[in-house]
Amino acid sequence: MQDKSHSSYKQLEQKSKYTNMFLRWFLYFVLVIFALYFIFPLYVMIVTSLKTMEEIRQGTLLTWPSGLNFDSWLVAWGGRGYGAGDTFLKPYFWNSIKMVVPAVFFSTFIGAMAGYVLTKWRFKGDKWVFLFLLFGCFIPYQAILLPMARTLGVLGISNSVIGLVLVHTVYGIPFTTLFFRNFYVSIPSELVKAARIDGAGFFKIFFKILLPVSTPIIVVTIIWQFTQIWNDFLFGSTFSFGEAAPIQVALNNMVLSSTSVKEYNVDMASAIIAGIPTLIVYVLAGKYFIRGLTSGAVKG
C-alpha cells in the first residue's frame, strides 16, 4: 500500500464519520418534533379532562391541573343523575360493543373463507370475483347509504344494532378478503394438495391446516376492522338514532347538543373514553400487527 492512498482513506473515513453524526442528530431532531406534534393534542385532552371548569377558564390550555379530579369522567360515563336531556356514554358504549364484536367476527371469518377459496380452490371466473371484491374496497361510504337504508328497511332491521352489524360486515368483506387472500397466496398450495391426499375435505383443510397458521393476518384484520367499525360515524348516524346509536354518534350528540355552558372537561373525558377501546386493541395486538404486515411467507 502506498502512503498517499493510506492518508486519503483516513480523511475520507473522518469525513464520513462527521456526516453520519450530523445526519443522526438531525434525524433525532426531526423525530422529536414529530413526536411532540402528535402527542400535544392528547396531552391537552387528558389535562383538560382532569380540570374543573373553574381551572379551565382561568388557566391556559397547557397548564397542569391542580389535582387528579375524575369528576368529569364520571359524568361522561354515567351522567349527572337527573332525568331528561342527560346524555351519557354508558349505554351507547355497550351498543358499540354489541355492534363491533359480531361485526368484526363475521367480517373476519367470511374474509378468511373467501381468501381461502380464492387462493386454494380456484374456479372458473375467480379472477373476476376477486376483481369485484377489490372494487368494493374503493366504493365510498356515501355511495351505499341509500341502497343500504332500503335494504335494512326491507329486512326490518333499520335503527337496530343488528342492522349496523350487517352493514359493517358487508362493507368490511372486501377488505378482509383482500387481507386473507394476499396472506394465503404465500402459503404453498402443496399443503392443500397433501391434505387432500390425506383425505381432508374443504372445511377440515381450512380449520385444521390454514387457520392455525393465520394468526398474524387474523390480528391485522381484527385491528383494522375494529378500528373502522368502532370509529365509524357515518353509518351509525345514518342507520340509527336514539337508543340504538353507537358511541361515536352519542359522543357527537353530547358535545353538540348541550344547551348550557360548554363543559370542555366532560367533552374531553368522553372523547377519550370513546377512543380507549381502539387503544387497548392496538396495545394488546400491535406487536402482531407489525409482524403480520411485514411477514410475507410462512414457510415450513
Added chain:
Amino acid sequence: MKTLKIEELSKNFGSTEVLRKINLEIDEGNFLVLLGPSGCGKSTLLNIIAGLETINEGNVHIDDYNVSKVEPKDRNIAMVFQSYALYPSMNVRENMIFGLKQAKVSKEKIEEQLEKVSKFLQVDALLERKPSQLSGGQRQRVAIGRALVREPRIFLFDEPLSNLDAKLRVEMRREIKKLHQQLKTTVVYVTHDQTEAMSLGTNIAIMNHGVIQQNDTPENIYNKPSNTFVADFIGSPSMNLIKGNLKESSNKVSFITNGSNIEIPINGYDFKEKSDLDNKEVFFGIRPEHIFFKKSNEEDFEINLRADLSEYIGHEQIMTFNFKNQEVLAKFPSTVKIDLSKNTKLFFDLTQISLFDAKTEERI
C-alpha cells in the same frame, strides 16, 4: 396387470397445452423417473396421477381400474412434495397420522404403523417437534414417513430432494433407493436432475414440452438415445452432435463431416432401417467419454484434431477440439497433458456412437 397405466392423456390450462398424448405403463414394483427440463409438465402429470388435477383427454388406470374420476384419497397413492408440505401447526406425530385419522383407522393400528415407520426412518425421537424445529433432511424424512404410514400402492415423489444441499441430496438419494429395495412399492419420481434419475430409476421417461421423448431403461437412455433432445439432455457434458453426411458405397457406410475428406467408417452401427442411406444428412453423436487419447480397442478410429480449450475439474478435464469448425468435447483424466492449439491424436470408440437424421432429429 399394470400397477399404473396412462392412456392418451392430454391436459391444457386454458389455451396452453401442457401434456400431449401421454402413454405410460409401469409394472408392479418398478421405479419410474419422469425427467425433463423445467416447465415440461412433470409435476402436472404427477398431480394428474394423484387426482389433484383434472384431465382433458385420456385415462389413468391404477391396478386396471380407471381412476379418472376417483378422489385423491381413494386412489391408494401417497405423495411427497418438493416443499415437504408438512402441516405447520401439527407436530411430527400428528403430521404422520393425519391421513390415517381421516381414514378412520383404529387407534391401535395407527400407533402400530407410526411406531414401525418412525423407527424405520429414524424420526422416532422427533415425534413431538413442530416442522419448523426440524432440519431440511429431517423434514424430508417426515414427509416420506407421512407417505409410508398409508402403505400405498404407488408412491409419487415430486422433486423431493431439490431443496437439500448437495451432500445431503446424495445421502437421501441412497436412502430412497434402499427404501425402494426393501419395500418394493411402485414409485413415480419426478426430477430434473439426471444423476438422480439414472441412479434411482428402473425406467426413465424423458419429457419435453409435454411429450414423452423416450421411455426406457437408464442404460438404453444413455447408450441409445432415441432423438437428439434425449442425446443432448443426458450426460455431462452432453453428447457431441457432429453434422455431416452419410456415404454408402459397395455395402460400406461411412460418415463425412461438412468440408472434410475424412471418412469415418460406421459399418458396425446397428441401423434401425438400412436403406436410403447414401447422402443422408445426419448428426454423428459421440459422447465425450468415448473419445480417448490412446488406442484402447482395435476398432477405434484414429483422428487428428486441434485442441482449443481445457477445463480442469479436479479428477478429470474437459477438452474442446476443433473438427472442421465444429466443437468436439472430450473427457480425459486430469493427469494427461495435452498442448493447446496443436493437433492431437484422438481415438473415437465407434461401438458407442449414435446417428440421428438431421431433419427429423430421430435416431436412425
